[in-house]
Amino acid sequence: MFEYHLRAFYLPILFLALLASFPASSPAEVLRSMRYTPRSPEEARAWQKNLRTEFYELLKLEDLVQSGHRVAFASAVITATTREGYLFQEIGFQTTANRRIHAILTLPSDSTARHPAVVCIHGHGGDRFSTYQEGIYNAFAAELAKRGVVTVAVDVGQHEVYEEGRTLMGERLWDLIRSVDLLVAMPEVDPSRIGCAGLSLGGEMAMWLGAMDERISAVASSGFLTRMDQMEEGHCPCWKFEGLRGLADWADIYSLIAPRALMCQNGLQEPATDFTVPLAREAMEEIKLIYKDLGAEDRVSLAVHEGASCYRPADSHRLL
Numbered sequence: 001m002f003e004y005h006l007r008a009f010y011l012p013i014l015f016l017a018l019l020a021s022f023p024a025s026s027p028a029e030v031l032r033s034m035r036y037t038p039r040s041p042e043e044a045r046a047w048q049k050n051l052r053t054e055f056y057e058l059l060k061l062e063d064l065v066q067s068g069h070r071v072a073f074a075s076a077v078i079t080a081t082t083r084e085g086y087l088f089q090e091i092g093f094q095t096t097a098n099r100r101i102h103a104i105l106t107l108p109s110d111s112t113a114r115h116p117a118v119v120c121i122h123g124h125g126g127d128r129f130s131t132y133q134e135g136i137y138n139a140f141a142a143e144l145a146k147r148g149v150v151t152v153a154v155d156v157g158q159h160e161v162y163e164e165g166r167t168l169m170g171e172r173l174w175d176l177i178r179s180v181d182l183l184v185a186m187p188e189v190d191p192s193r194i195g196c197a198g199l200s201l202g203g204e205m206a207m208w209l210g211a212m213d214e215r216i217s218a219v220a221s222s223g224f225l226t227r228m229d230q231m232e233e234g235h236c237p238c239w240k241f242e243g244l245r246g247l248a249d250w251a252d253i254y255s256l257i258a259p260r261a262l263m264c265q266n267g268l269q270e271p272a273t274d275f276t277v278p279l280a281r282e283a284m285e286e287i288k289l290i291y292k293d294l295g296a297e298d299r300v301s302l303a304v305h306e307g308a309s310c311y312r313p314a315d316s317h318r319l320l
Contacts, residue, residue, distance in 0.1 A: 034247045036255045036290055044293045048256050051248065052212060058243040059170035064096065065177075071097050073182060078102065085109050086145040088132075095178045099162055103179065104128045104153040106145040107188055114190040117150035117183045118320050119176055119216075121198030121205045123223070124236060128153040131311075137199060140313040144320065150189050152179045156205050159238055167241050169208070176209045184215065192217065195261075195320040199223050199311040203264075204239060211256035219257055220316035222265035223309040225280040225302065226250060234273050251286035259296030262287070263319045269308040277304050 034051050036044075056062050064070075075093040082088070087107045095101050108115055120141035122130040131141035131153055141151045156172040163171070176196070184191045195218035198206040203224030210219035228249050231239060254262065266280040284302045291300045303315040 031245050032247065032249050032252070034252060035249070036252050036286065038289050038293055041294055044258075044290050048258075048290075051252065052256060054243075054247055055212065055253075058167075058241060058247075059173060060165060060167045061170050061174060064174055070181060073185070074100075075182070082109075083142075084146055085148070088145070093178070093182060095175050096163065101154055101175055101178075102128065103182075104132065104141075104151070105182075106141075106151045108145070108148040108150065110148065111188050115148055115150050115188055116193035116195070116320070117152070117186075117189045118144050118194070119179050119183070119196040119206075119209065120144070120151050120153045121156060121176065121196065121202035121209075122153065123198070123200030123202045124157060126157060126202070128155050131198075131202070136310045138311055138313055140197065140311050140316070143313050144317070147317070149320070150183065150186065152183060154179055157201065159236075168238055169241050172205060173208050173212060176205060177213050180209070180213055180215055191215065195219065197222070197311070197316055197320060200309055201238075202311075207250070207254055207257075210260065210262065211253050214260075216257075216260065218261035218263075218319050220263050220265070220319055221254070222311045222316070223267070223270075223275055224250075225254070225264040225266055225283050226275045227279055227283060230273075230275075230279055249283075249286075251283040254283070254287045255290040258287075258290045259294040259299060261299045261319055262291075263301050263303060263316055265303045265305065265312055265315055267305050267307045267309060269306065271308075274309065280304075 056065055071094050073093040075091050078090040080089045089105045091105050092100055092102050120131040131137045133139055145151050154175050161168050183189045183194055194215055196206045196209045196216050197220035199222045203221040206219050206221045210216045266275055266277050268277055270276050280302055291297050305312055
């Protein structure tokens with residue numbers, strides 16, 4: 001009897017110890033804890049605020065986003081040439097107290113009025129000049145500049161962290177946020193009409209910029225809309241940082257843009273391992289949930305084209 005009572009006492013303890021040795025839940029169950037689900041407009045805006053706060057912490061940008069930590073631009077023109085209807089400049093400016101970057105900045109020849117502006121973002125293998133060139137970008141930044149839009153472009157393709165305590169994605173995003181700072185400070189720019197656009201990595205960074213900086217009024221994200229599972233193999237891992245997948249999938253990050261204008265572009269000729277239209281359509285259906293909740297269903301769309309990964313200005317210029 002005594003032996004039986006010992007077993008009765010210790011077996012539950014052993015069972016609990018055994019349970020404790022296993023993960024609390026499967027990996028699939030701990031992913032995307034802040035997935036967006038339909039709710040009231042007030043709850044939707046609170047969800048956006050909370051997720052942004054979480055991301056600024058994970059991206060190691062909390063100190064920089066505080067207005068008191070913005071440093072002076074100390075901007076300087078490096079080169080300047082006149083092109084068809086606009087001035088094309090390469091400039092330098094401070095992005096943090098310890099980092100100085102180069103940018104392309106275009107200004108319309110007519111500088112007597114305030115103009116809309118667009119942050120133009122290149123993809124992997126590109127640089128700040130790429131969106132002004134033909135090829136997969138179709139020179140969309142140059143086309144915008146010809147139409148009287150102020151444009152700015154910086155390099156976001158680095159794969160090294162420059163400042164201790166930062167993250168790669170955080171530094172890329174911060175340089176884009178500082179580009180918006182630059183535009184807002186310019187007398188030639190209408191601060192209520194600042195958009196961003198990009199292809200591939202540029203589409204990803206356009207998503208992040210629009211999601212995290214509410215001064216962006218319109219986003220054109222090309223060649224990127226998909227699901228994170230699709231990017232776990234065969235893709236540059238630079239998209240991933242600690243804590244990302246525990247919070248969200250791409251659809252949730254795009255949802256931070258609502259109710260501002262958002263258009264995504266995906267091509268039918270994308271390889272099966274890349275940003276396929278079926279996956280883009282699935283993600284877009286999730287993004288539309290928050291646009292519906294905020295009464296802005298007409299401000300979000302997916303433009304499907306017949307080609308592979310490329311930026312199609314005709315689809316996006318109406319938005320930007």
